[in-house]
Amino acid sequence: MSYLNLQQVALGYGNARTAVEGLDLAVERGELISLLGPSGCGKTTTMRAIAGLIDLRAGRITLDGRDISRLPPNKRDIGLVFQSYALFPHLNVFDNVAFGLRLRKVPAAELRQCVEKVIAAVGLAGFEARLPAQMSGGQQQRVALARAIVIEPKLLLLDEPLSNLDAKLRVQMRAELRRIQRELGITMLYVTHDQDEALAMSDRIVVMNSGKIEQLDTPEQLFNAPRTRFVANFMGFENLFDYRDGQLHGAAGQLPLAGLPAGTACAGWRVQQVQVGSGPYAGRVLSRGFLGEHVEYLLQTALGEVRGMAPAALASAREGDTVHFDLPAHEALALAA
Numbered sequence: 507m508s509y510l511n512l513q514q515v516a517l518g519y520g521n522a523r524t525a526v527e528g529l530d531l532a533v534e535r536g537e538l539i540s541l542l543g544p545s546g547c548g549k550t551t552t553m554r555a556i557a558g559l560i561d562l563r564a565g566r567i568t569l570d571g572r573d574i575s576r577l578p579p580n581k582r583d584i585g586l587v588f589q590s591y592a593l594f595p596h597l598n599v600f601d602n603v604a605f606g607l608r609l610r611k612v613p614a615a616e617l618r619q620c621v622e623k624v625i626a627a628v629g630l631a632g633f634e635a636r637l638p639a640q641m642s643g644g645q646q647q648r649v650a651l652a653r654a655i656v657i658e659p660k661l662l663l664l665d666e667p668l669s670n671l672d673a674k675l676r677v678q679m680r681a682e683l684r685r686i687q688r689e690l691g692i693t694m695l696y697v698t699h700d701q702d703e704a705l706a707m708s709d710r711i712v713v714m715n716s717g718k719i720e721q722l723d724t725p726e727q728l729f730n731a732p733r734t735r736f737v738a739n740f741m742g743f744e745n746l747f748d749y750r751d752g753q754l755h756g757a758a759g760q761l762p763l764a765g766l767p768a769g770t771a772c773a774g775w776r777v778q779q780v781q782v783g784s785g786p787y788a789g790r791v792l793s794r795g796f797l798g799e800h801v802e803y804l805l806q807t808a809l810g811e812v813r814g815m816a817p818a819a820l821a822s823a824r825e826g827d828t829v830h831f832d833l834p835a836h837e838a839l840a841l842a843a
């Protein structure tokens with residue numbers, strides 16, 4: 507049995523239809539697993555259920571060999587870090603972090619040692635006497651993290667913890683979080699709708715769609731070998747077409763393509779795999795976007811819209827021009843039915 511197990515979990519709110527259905531998930535000790543998916547797919551609901559903030563409609567959850575399905579939140583040994591830092595504004599960094607240990611009546615000397623160790627681990631040594639209002643967003647989020655990990659929870663749940671931070675700080679903080687997670691060996695479930703964040707941080711990623719798991723895999727596998735059309739689209743294969751009888755089928759019509767593996771039902775290409783400027787097909791430029799070394803094109807073609815790229819030096823075509831392009835069969839992501 508794995509460290510954290512969700513077995514056939516169903517979740518919902520009030521009389522509304524089920525928000526999450528038949529969810530099976532097994533997480534190993536020390537793993538960082540991301541829940542990734544579009545808004546409303548059930549990520550937060552799943553986290554709430556693990557934390558004990560909503561009841562299960564069906565199924566069970568075990569953590570470290572114990573059935574926690576019916577335990578109240580404070581008996582589950584689970585730490586939470588959310589988007590809003592929810593620090594106590596009148597307490598300084600030391601006291602914010604020490605809060606949970608004081609509730610547990612940890613003796614003063616041991617408390618000081620634990621708090622200082624965790625404050626150092628999140629890179630805030632020297633900030634102990636600061637109030638939250640005297641710190642940046644990134645620093646406050648580190649305090650929230652320190653406060654959650656100081657009580658050594660069996661599992662740490664993080665729900666979009668970096669989404670209030672600016673882009674640069676977010677990239678920096680995700681590396682920090684990963685380092686802290688590895689150093690302290692904490693098992694983490696991490697909710698995000700940002701695939702770059704999930705790919706950069708996770709041991710494995712759960713891609714969710716409409717309350718169900720579409721694919722659970724390593725970042726490399728998800729990126730290179732998505733198994734469903736939904737995951738492929740989410741992983742940047744923006745050109746996705748049905749395939750049968752030697753023809754690609756798009757919203758507007760068909761184009762012939764040879765060389766795809768037998769049994770292919772859907773073929774996909776990333777924008778950078780679709781070469782604009784030469785190739786057997788033709789399309790009309792709907793728009794172009796300059797990206798420095800490359801120009802990205804949106805083309806109207808016999809299939810419908812196709813997105814492709816050309817090196818900037820060769821990208822002379824403008825809106826309204828007709829250009830050639832290629833959908834190379836040997837580079838296609840080929841999905842079976």
Ligand SMILES: Nc1ncnc2c1ncn2[C@@H]1O[C@H](COP(=O)(O)OP(=O)(O)OP(=O)(O)O)[C@@H](O)[C@H]1O
Nearest residue numbers: 519522525543544545546547548549550551552699
């Ligand atoms: N408090 C609530 N009451 C009723 N329905 C809710 C409630 N919270 C969420 N839902 C519904 O449950 C479904 C799953 O929502 P959830 O918040 O888990 O999605 P999410 O993947 O976390 O989305 P986001 O990225 O926007 O936070 C949605 O259909 C949503 O409308």
